[in-house]
Amino acid sequence: MSSTAADAETPVMSQRERMDACFARLEELSAQRNAIDGQIVALVAEVTRDGLWAGTGAKTVKGLVAWKLGMSDATAGSVAAAAQRYDEFPRCTTALCEGRLSLDQVGVIAAHAGAGSDDHYAELASVATVRQLRKAISVEIKPEPDKEPQEQYSFSKTVGEHTTTYRITVPNVEAAKVDAALGSYREALINDYRRDHGSDTVDDPESPSFDASGLYVRQTGHTEPRFPTLTDAFLQMVQTAWDAEVARRPHGQHTTVIVHLDVDKRAGWVHAGPALSDADRQLLLCDSDCEVWLEQRGQVIGAGRATRVISRRLRRALEYRDRACVVPGCGSTRGLHAHHIVHWEDGGPTELWNLVLVCPHHHREHHRGRITITGPADRLVVTDESGRALTNKSLARPPTEPPPAVGPWRGPLGERAQWRCYTPFEPQPPPPSPN
Structure with missing residues (x-):
């Protein structure tokens, strides 16, 4: 049989049939993607619940997800929000793992919905778009806020x-x-x-x-x-x-914080003020207008080395070289501190090779011992609490397992919401405690 005859016997699909075939494949892939996102959320929930991410050098779980998975801030925020409230919304997260809800839907619910609303929004999300979910949550009846304890700032x-x-x-x-x-x-x-x-x-x-x-x-x-x-x-x-x-x-010249250092005990305290922790003492000696007085057995024996203050020219050279916080995965560019790689109280000089720019969060984390920064600056190594080097390398790699076996995702209905007939979620008062 000639090729012309074979082509003639091949059925020609209409435009409508081709579109239906594409949509069927998209439904299948979307469900698999939702299920994979559910597995990602479950793993991030485990990392969040057990505090495993604290030694990675990341500021937040959202930052860790965006860094390691190559996600945008919005997508990483949805993953982090769903992971943080994973146990609070079992129906929604189960539907995500089964491919019946999308990450964006569950992320919006986890980020903004009230406590105890899992059943309400699990039903609504099965037919509502992300925009409709946002609208539903915005009209949610909020409980009276509890008085929170006063923050440090x-x-x-x-x-x-x-x-x-x-x-x-x-x-x-x-x-x-x-x-x-x-x-x-x-x-x-x-x-x-x-x-x-x-x-x-x-x-x-x-x-x-x-x-x-x-x-x-x-x-x-x-x-x-x-x-x-x-x-x-x-x-x-x-x-x-x-x-x-x-x-x-x-x-x-008078607006200088005076810090007293005991040369024998490595202790420090603010002049006529409270004692400093080791982390605060080292942090204060890095890049601040601070006058240091050395004491031994309760007697002042002299002043410390002339300066740790970063001059304007040295600061510009640091900003030109480092651009942002040097801790991998951070990328902060504002409010950066100049950090002495070899601490000033250990004899580290205020020179370019011994200085790097770090954000305030990672500066505190370093002096608290949660991350380690070693150098010199041109061969900088940043490690976590376990000694593993932090890098910008993504975790993504080719899959070794087949995609999840889930049914196709039909998605929201796409109908216009009748908000006049909608009953917003209202949290129920807690049951009275037994006397």
């Missing part, structure tokens, strides 16, 4: 009829910087005040004379500006900050 403002009160909470290391800055500005204001009004001034603790007692003002009716306080120093510091890009902060 907090800032609040209370506005009264005539005054405003600010309240700020920061760790002791940052508080030492604030105290040093306020002390410097107040000292400058006091010097200016004494220059203009003399040494015997009202409220001056160093001039307890008759004129400074307040009687002079009451008897003569003479009024003078009040003696500078820490509030005045704070306002002066804020006012000066407006010009920070134009000129250096005034009295910069």
Whole structure:
């Protein structure tokens, strides 16, 4: 039989039939992809639940997934959200593993849905698109939020009829910087005040004379500006900050945090302040405007080496060379710290070969012993807690197993939602505790 005759006997598929065949194959592949995503979420949930990712150098589970699996931030966020609440949404995650729901659907539910809504959204997700799920979750009836404990960093403002009160909470290391800055500005204001009004001034603790007692003002009716306080120093510091890009902060030589180091015990503490942990001590000695005083058996024996502060020229060279945080998988480019590879207190110099840029998170992780950074900078090695080198290599490789045997995924109905008839999820109050 000739080829012409064979071609004539081959049935010619219509455009509609070809489209149906393509859709059938897409349904099969989509279900397999959903099932594979479900397996990925299950594995990431195990990593999250047991804290296995803490020694990888990644800041978050989302960052770890994006780094190791080559995913976008949005997709990695869906994986991380579904993994974090894997046990809380068993129906949704089971449907994902069976190929009946997509990662985006389960990710939206896990990221935003309320507690106890697994059954509600598992039913809705079987027919709703991702956009419809977002809409349904947005109209969800939210419970009254519980009062959360105060974070280590907090800032609040209370506005009264005539005054405003600010309240700020920061760790002791940052508080030492604030105290040093306020002390410097107040000292400058006091010097200016004494220059203009003399040494015997009202409220001056160093001039307890008759004129400074307040009687002079009451008897003569003479009024003078009040003696500078820490509030005045704070306002002066804020006012000066407006010009920070134009000129250096005034009295910069006085705004230095003073740290005392015991040369025998490797202990450190802020001047007239609390003791520092080993991690905070090493962190403070890396790249901060800090004056170090060495002590031995409780006696000051001298000052530390001249400087650890990174000059502007050295900082530019670091930024040009490193560009971003040097820890693999991070990529942060803002707020970077200059880190001494050989710690300053161990004799490490402030030179380019001994410096690298790291983000604040990885800087703290290093000084807490969770990652190790060794050099010099041109042969940098970053390892996790177990000593394994961190690299930018992806985990992706050719598969060795067949795809999951799941049925085709039909997907959402695609119908227009009638939100007037929709009953949003409402969390149920907890059962009363037995007396």
